[in-house]
Amino acid sequence: MSVPSQLKYTTSHEWVKSESDGTVTVGITQHAQELLGDMVFVELPKVGRKLNQKEECAVVESVKAAADVYSPLAGEVVAANSELESAPEKINQDPYTAWLFKLKLNNAADLEKLLDAKGYQDALDNEAH
Amino acid sequence: MLKMTPLNQAHRDMNAKMVDFGGWDMPLHYGSQLDEHHKVRRDAGMFDVSHMLVVDIEGSEVRNFLKRLVANNVDKLTLPGKALYTCMLTPQGGIIDDLIIYFLTESWFRLVVNAGTADKDIAWIMQQRDSLAPQLQIKPRRDLAMIAVQGPNARAKVWQVIPGAQAVTENLKQFQSATFENYFIARTGYTGEDGFEIVLPAQDAVDFWKKLHAAGVAPAGLGARDTLRLEAGMNLYGQDMDETTHPLESGLAWTVDLKSERDFIGKQALLNAPNNRQLVGLLLLDKGVLRGHQPVITQHDSAGSTGGEITSGGFSPTLNQSIALARVSSQTAIGETVHVVVRDKQLAAKVVKYPFVRNGQALV
16 A cells, blocks of 8 residues: 655545645545545535635545545645546546645644654554454 | 355455445455446456346246246246346335346246345245245255356357357347356346356356456456446346335336236236336436436426435446436436436436447447
8 A cells, every 4th residue: 555655644535745835735545546446527626715624625436436525724725636627537547646636724834733654554554454 | 244156265366356245245346447347348247146146946837926926927938048037026016126037947947136135035935935836946046156248259258168058059149048068048137238147056156257267358346237237227126126116117117017917916006006207317417426316306396396316326437427317207308407416516417218328339
């Protein structure tokens, strides 16, 4: 199971990457895409939308099921990866480059509250038991 | 403890993602459900359907018994080997199960019933047997396995594996079967493609499965089985119909014989049943994916009516668009636009005639 060490994570299987311009990029993890299977539809948040932490803000649908994506932290949507709307399978191919949206955080220090790779791996191990 | 088919280890050896399917440990997919779907539409795939139950009914009264037991008329079965799709109904007209009946001899008919309903089916059939034809023998055949090989190249690949079977099966028409050695081979399926469903001794299943695989038949899981059958417009028991719905509102009027004098269990209830709902196909016009239980709003819904509902929905890999079966007002006409409630949105969908796909070709 692939859990890149430089990213932050949530227990609801989003990954969060801190960018040099102070924004964060959000996607779903390898574990999440494996569970869902072949992706066929993605619904992304509108740019400018203000999100609370853990607010439902996107939907990814596979052949099997629909899954909500939650905002990992509070902030404003500054970009959405509309390329995925016509090619949702990119999430299966590489979930860590197929980002969903970018956020400008209300409080950059919040990032440290998320799980690191080890914490996320532990959460996955617990889920498996 | 989950029940396992004779192929359980073979699935695991092929890296199947296993799921609990009504108490059975079954393969959902072997990597990609979409690839498996396309493989069946374009070439050949194989499904372990050994969780379904073969039930042999033997005795001289078997034909008369089945004429009473099921809604379709087994008198349509005149040639040995011929198959019939039918519902088995409660006295109230609700669907206990849908099944295929094979006519083998005048004293031996073979039923294939769904896995999830198998126990209640057997109990019901035995109860009817006790009152109608106590001398009949009802034999659940858990000693058998069943493998469906489906796709445009499926039959040729089966003949590659069992060359001797070609002579006895190449002239079979749809819904006919023949026996070769230990193989019971029927030209039936649940995908909308050509192919065979093959019943064989459980102990031979792994070897046969591996030989099919070596011949280029791709293993396909329950995920692909569901998208294939939905495209083919075939009902799934427990989703599109159950004991609370009757065949006439489930797109299965063609399987019910109300014309002959024959009296079958549930007939009177069907004659009196309200006919205000029907099963239709939906093609999603907006972006998204239709799923079971989403509400369907039509122009025929009156205030206070419950409206319609999707019974099976999903993404059609062949059409690259979402499709569904939905139970709606019988006033709803083909070509109408309806709206489906998906989360906080109402998505537009067109009412279409189904099947959506047959023999690799889009029909909508």
